[in-house]
Amino acid sequence: MITIDVSVTPEIAASPEALKRTAANALQMPVGDIVRIDVLRRAIDARRGRPKIQLRLGVNADKPTPIFDKKNYKNVAGKPPVIIVGSGPAGMFAALKLLEHGLRPIVIERGKEVSARKRDLALLSRQHSLNADSNWCFGEGGAGTFSDGKLYTRSNKRGNIDEILQQLVAHGANRNILEDAHPHIGTDKLPAIVSAIRQTVEDCGGIYHFNTRAVDLAVKNGAAQGVVAADGTCYEGIAVILATGHSAREVYQLFDRRRWLLESKAFAMGVRVEHPQALINEIQYGKACRRLVETGLLPPATYSLTAQTGGRGVFSFCMCPGGIMAPAATSPDEVVVNGMSNSQRNSPYANAGIVVQVFPSDCRTIDGASPAMAGMALQQATEQAMFVAANHSQAAPTQRLADFVNGRFSALPIKTSYLAGNTPAPLHALLPDVILQNLQQAFKQFDRKMRGFLSSDATVTAIESRSSSPVRIPRDPASLQHPQLANLYPCGEGAGYAGGITSSAIDGVRCAEKIIEKVVSS
Ligand SMILES: Cc1cc2nc3c(=O)[nH]c(=O)nc-3n(C[C@H](O)[C@H](O)[C@H](O)COP(=O)(O)OP(=O)(O)OC[C@H]3O[C@@H](n4cnc5c(N)ncnc54)[C@H](O)[C@@H]3O)c2cc1C
Structure with a gap:
């Protein structure tokens, strides 16, 4: 197979025949000699208002790229059990890696399986009734299940990313x-993929326990032997992978209570900004490209923005073109917002988290708690303040972006895509200073980079507070075990070692590989 990079119009990119002609031209060979073309990478260059599609093409390949073969998984019934707490991306991909090497994953999950979880999400959006064990963050598949399913990561270890993408395709994701340079699955497709992964684990002899919240670790002679569930059952294994995500505050509280090592870390908080998608298309692609978007030759436009203000970074996060905003709180007295989109990305809105770095020095230690818990306390207090601003409901506080930036308030009703409704509120008077002032400055900078960003049609909704964990559960860099608790592998986003679906999945694989190494060498 010969690999070439080409930059073509959206029309050519959409036509296999035109692509063959482009490749033949580039390689100076007859079109008839090309057996098949594989698109290996795809990216959009929207600069200068004339979008081009940049493609890496595999020309004349004999057979399509092979997909991970499920035959690589072994039957693990009766094999040594490894307890995995949490069935999010980190837990799921750790389980799959253990299957490849003959260890038996026992997955402990506080939430419900994916179809029952959907009903709880509907209740939360429509009736504001929040189930603390089954919501947008908790339940089968973790926070990734009803997410946008964007699969980008800043990690540059391509081999690891390919392994995750291959596994997703083997479980039903589109090839x-x-x-795609910016792969995306969509919230309508993710639940079936998550269920297919569970099916694989169970078919091979692994076990899932839903509605089972871990409340403690079983520890003997300085080593984790298993976990204790809320009903008192102890699940024992040769190792414990703790992959509970960044919203499992009880897990941090458990560590704090037991005086097991925890560390504070920088995190980020801010708002979710929303524009009409048509406006973002116009800013990014130019007015002339409207037809290309309407006919599907160009996808809804995205953006990625950063600013430095007051010595800290402000950046866009989880931008969802054609998306909707979802209520992502995990406790009934908080408001938290996040974003997602379906595979078609066809809502009329574009939303993104715009978040400000928060450092441990910004946070006040709470009496009696370890300093490591201070970030979580600020995060929780801000979420609770938003619940009060929402008149004790899940209808999140919202303000027009221009009013937010100019520090003025109008109580006019505002419509956004947020599933649980909105409460007009003076966010400029409600957010902690460190967040407010830096956001206001950054939005002005963003408007200079994307003319029209500060549109009167744009809104901000708060609070976007769960973009990363405010606490780290430390681990030895070589063995990945907790420094005080042998056989305990803090893992994924909640332990502070990942951010997003792909990097959490990669971290799950890493922890599983360390357990496998230990078993093989003992
Ligand atoms: C609405 C939304 C949209 C998002 N969109 C994207 C996106 O497009 N792309 C992206 O990369 N990231 C996205 N994210 C973030 C992404 O989902 C997370 O980064 C990722 O899921 C973290 O994986 P994890 O396995 O470390 O933890 P989680 O996915 O948080 O999984 C942790 C699991 O542990 C379980 N658990 C917690 N405590 C306990 C306990 N005590 N006992 C038993 N089980 C427990 C939880 O129920 C949960 O299932 C989104 C998040 C949300 C909420």
Whole structure:
């Protein structure tokens, strides 16, 4: 197979025949000699208002890229058990890696399986009734299940990313995630993929325990032997992978109570900004490209923005073109917002988290708690303040972006895509200073980079507070075990070692590999 990079119009990119002609031209060979073309990578260059599609093409390949073969998984019934707490991306991909090497994953999950979880999400959006064990963050598949399913990561270890993408395709994801520079699955497709992964684990002899919240670790002679569930059952294994995500505050509280090592870390908080998608298309692609978007030749436009203000970074996060905003609180007295989109990305809105770095020095230690818990306390207090601003409901506080930036308030009703409704509120008077002032400055900078960003149609909704964990559960860099608790592998986003679906999945694989190494060498 010969690999070439080409930059073509959206029309050519959409036509296999035109692509063959482009490749033949580039390689100076007859079109008839090309057996098949594989698109290996796809990216959009929207600069200068004339979008081009940049493609890496595999020309004349004999057979398509092979997909991970499920035959690599072993039957693990009766094999040594490894307890995995949490069935999010970190837990799921750790389980799959253990299957490949003959260890038996026992997955402990506080939430419900995916279809029952959907009903709780509907209740939360429509009736504001929040189930603390089954919501947008908790339940089968973790916070990734009803997410946007964007699969980008800043990690540059391509081999690891390919392994995750291959596994997703083997469990039902569209093959195009293997070629897109910014792969995306969509919230309508993710639940079936998550269920297919569970099916694989169970078919091979692994076990899932739903509605089972871990409340303690079983520890003997300085080593984790298993976990204790809320009903008192102890699940024992040769190792414990703790992959509970960044919203499992009880897990941090458990560590704090037991005086097991925890560390504070920088995190980020801010708002979710929303524009009409048509406006973002116009800013990014130019007015002339409207038809290309309407006919599907160009996808809804995205953006990625950063600013430095007051010595800290402000950046866009989880931008959802054609998306909707979802209520992501995990406790009934908080408001938290996040974003997602379906595979078609066809809502009329574009939303993104715009968050400000928060450092441990910004946070006040709470009496009696370890300083490591201070960030979580600020995060929780801000979420609770938003609940009060929402008149004790899940209808999140919202303000027009221009009013927010100019520090003025109008109580006019505002419509956004947020599933649980909005409460007009003076966010400029409610957010902690460190967040407010830096956001206001950054939005002005963003408007200079994307003319029209500060549109009167744009809104901000708060609070976007769960973009990363405010606490780290430390681990030895070589063995990945907790420094005080042998056989305990803090893992994924909640332990502070990942951010997003792909990097959490990669971290799950890393922890599983360390357990496998230990078993093989003992
Ligand atoms: C609405 C939304 C949209 C998002 N969109 C994207 C996106 O497009 N792309 C992206 O990369 N990231 C996205 N994210 C973030 C992404 O989902 C997380 O980064 C990722 O899921 C973290 O994986 P994890 O396995 O470390 O933890 P989680 O996914 O948080 O999983 C932790 C699991 O542990 C379980 N658990 C917690 N405590 C306990 C306990 N005590 N006992 C038993 N089980 C427990 C939870 O129920 C949960 O299932 C989104 C998040 C949300 C909420």
